[in-house]
Amino acid sequence: MKTDDLVTMLAAGAGAVEPAATARRYASALGWGAFGATLLMAILLGVRPDLAEAARLPMFWMKLAFPACLAAGALYAAARLSRPGVRLGRVSAALAAPVLAMWLLAAFVLATAAAGEREALIFGATWNSCPLLVALLSLPLFVAAMWAMKGLAPTRLATAGAAAGLLAGSAGALIYALHCPEMEAPFLAIWYLLGMLIPAAAGALIGPRLLRW
Amino acid sequence: MEGSVSATEDRLRDLMVRGLAGDSAAYHAFLKELGAHLRAFLRKRLARLPDDVEDLVQETLLAVHNQRHTYETDQPLTAWVHAIARYKLVDLMRRRAGREAMNDPLDDELAVFASSDTEATDARRDLAKLLERLPERQRLPIQYMKLEGLSVIEAARATGMSESAVKVGVHRGLKALAAMIRGGT
Numbered sequence: 001m002k003t004d005d006l007v008t009m010l011a012a013g014a015g016a017v018e019p020a021a022t023a024r025r026y027a028s029a030l031g032w033g034a035f036g037a038t039l040l041m042a043i044l045l046g047v048r049p050d051l052a053e054a055a056r057l058p059m060f061w062m063k064l065a066f067p068a069c070l071a072a073g074a075l076y077a078a079a080r081l082s083r084p085g086v087r088l089g090r091v092s093a094a095l096a097a098p099v100l101a102m103w104l105l106a107a108f109v110l111a112t113a114a115a116g117e118r119e120a121l122i123f124g125a126t127w128n129s130c131p132l133l134v135a136l137l138s139l140p141l142f143v144a145a146m147w148a149m150k151g152l153a154p155t156r157l158a159t160a161g162a163a164a165g166l167l168a169g170s171a172g173a174l175i176y177a178l179h180c181p182e183m184e185a186p187f188l189a190i191w192y193l194l195g196m197l198i199p200a201a202a203g204a205l206i207g208p209r210l211l212r213w
Numbered sequence: 214m215e216g217s218v219s220a221t222e223d224r225l226r227d228l229m230v231r232g233l234a235g236d237s238a239a240y241h242a243f244l245k246e247l248g249a250h251l252r253a254f255l256r257k258r259l260a261r262l263p264d265d266v267e268d269l270v271q272e273t274l275l276a277v278h279n280q281r282h283t284y285e286t287d288q289p290l291t292a293w294v295h296a297i298a299r300y301k302l303v304d305l306m307r308r309r310a311g312r313e314a315m316n317d318p319l320d321d322e323l324a325v326f327a328s329s330d331t332e333a334t335d336a337r338r339d340l341a342k343l344l345e346r347l348p349e350r351q352r353l354p355i356q357y358m359k360l361e362g363l364s365v366i367e368a369a370r371a372t373g374m375s376e377s378a379v380k381v382g383v384h385r386g387l388k389a390l391a392a393m394i395r396g397g398t
Contacts, residue, residue, distance in 0.1 A: 001340040003252075003333045006271050007244040009359045010278040010387075016235030021282040083283045085296030085322070153280035155300040212304075212395065213280065213388075 022079050022152055029141075029148035030075075030171065036140025037175045045133065045179040059183045062105070066188055067173035069098035070196065074167035078145065081160040082152035095166075099193065106189035124182040127191050133179075134195025138172025142199050146210060154211050161207020162200050169196035218291070221250070221326040226290040233281060246329070248274055251298055253330035258302060258319070265305065267336040272394050273301045275340075279387055295325040304395070343393050344386075351386030354379040 001009075018024070041047070054060045073094035080086045110118055124130075145164035154160035173196050182188070225243055232240025251273050256266045276297050284293050299319050344355060357368035358379065369376045 001271075001336065003248055003267060003271055003274070003336065004245070006274060006340060007241065007248055009355075010274065011232075011237050011241035011244055012359045012362050013364065013383075014232065014235075014237050014240050014278075017233045017282045019233075020285070022285070083285065083288070083293070084280070084300065085292035085294075086288060153276075153283040153297070155296050213276065213391065 022082050025082075025148040025151055026075060026079060026145075029144035030167075033141035033144030033168065034171060034175065036144070037137045037172050040140065041137055041175050041179055044136075045176075047178050048181055051178065054183070057183065059185075062185070063177050063180075063183065063188055064174060066098055066102050067170045067177065067192065067196065070095065071167060071170035071174060073098065074163055074170055077163040078149065078160070078167050081154050081156060081163050082149055084153050084155050102185060102189045102193075106186040109185045118186075121184045121186045122190065124184060124187045124191075126180065126182060127187065130176075130180065130182070130187075130191040131195035131198060134169065134173045134176045134192065135198040136172075137176050138168040138196075138199045141168035141171050142202070144168070146203070146206075150211055150213075153213060154207075157208040157211045158204045159207075160211055161203035161205070163203070164207075165203025166196060166200035168203075169199035172196070172199070218323050218326045222289060222291050225326070226286075229281075229284065229290055230286055233284065244274060244278070247277065247294065248333075249329040249331045250294075250326050252333065253328040254298060254325050255302065256330060257328075262309070263334075264337055265309075267334045268338050269301060269305055270333075271336055271338075271340060272305075272391070273298050275387065275391050275394070276301055279391055289322075291326055292322050295322040298325055338394065340390065343390055346393070347386050347389055350374065350378065351382045351389060354382035355386045358383055 048054065073091065076094055077088065077091040080088055080091065109121060113121055142165060145168045146161070149160055149164045173192050176195070177192075182191075225246060228239045228243035228246070232243050248270055251270050252266065255269050255273070256263070259266050259269065277294065280297065284290070302319065344352060347355070353372045354368055354374070357363045357371050358365065363371065365376050365379055368374075368379045372379065374382065
């Protein structure tokens with residue numbers, strides 16, 4: 001086929017394209033993914049029974065704000081990485097800020113705590129299940145975010161996969177926080193972050209194969 | 214025909230935006246002119262693989278078409294096209310497993326509209342042959358709508374498929390075509 005014939009073929013009946021494809025795709029991916037993750041949390045783990053009391057404590061909202069800020073940064077990164085030739089801009093600052101803030105808070109909490117309390121602040125009661133459960137809850141979101149990315153046009157595939165994975169991980173952590181009883185900054189700064197990084201690493205690994213176009 | 218790069222950007226962008234709104238004559242003009250720019254851009258960068266140039270022009274045009282929904286008007290068209298051309302070029306190099314064949318740096322976005330070359334050589338890969346290998350539910354809609362120029366309604370009548378199945382068939386068929394090219398088959 002000659003290139004002119006290909007051009008004619010591609011243009012024939014091409015029709016209008018719905019605008020804002022990136023926004024629409026990520027909106028439905030996040031909607032379905034969050035629905036799946038919430039269902040998984042409710043069935044497998046259950047919402048923490050003292051949610052109403054916990055919601056009166058500022059630290060509860062800090063615990064939600066941490067993954068929520070990271071999810072916002074990851075969504076911004078994923079959306080930009082989904083379109084060819086869009087620069088990343090302030091993505092790394094947007095991702096680093098919530099992590100640094102939580103680390104600073106954790107360092108402050110640890111520095112002001114009595115020596116005997118530090119271990120409990122770091123490990124809580126659930127450190128060994130927290131990262132894996134965050135990763136588990138992020139699975140539906142991971143599939144959805146990869147679907148969204150796959151239908152767009154990322155050109156840096158490992159980075160794009162990592163951003164989609166981090167989006168899934170941080171949104172999964174947000175939902176996990178409704179179950180999880182831990183309330184201490186050092187715990188969140190380590191184990192939540194680790195849980196969110198598992199899907200991000202998985203995304204970076206499979207991105208180059210999965211996201212090609 | 215080395216016009217100024219920014220005039221080319223403005224003209225092509227206008228054609229692209231009209232094309233995305235459904236003006237297929239403007240879209241045809243856009244792809245045709247874009248093909249010439251891509252040819253010049255890729256020929257310069259594939260000096261050691263001259264026989265691959267036209268294939269890569271076609272592959273890139275197909276990619277531009279398949280991913281056209283990712284162009285948003287807040288972005289210079291130059292940057293969008295350059296990123297796609299570069300992605301396809303690097304992908305080809307990876308398939309050829311030898312980046313040394315590339316002898317020009319790839320980072321200058323403006324280079325993609327800097328020159329134009331309307332002298333098409335023959336493509337080595339025949340897309341028409343690849344199209345024949347698509348499953349019927351993709352091949353027939355492409356055949357009727359894209360090659361014979363029927364409307365969606367007419368193509369639906371001719372194939373006995375629903376209108377939405379015809380549209381999906383065209384869309385998936387062109388994506389499958391890109392995948393076949395990528396697979397090197």
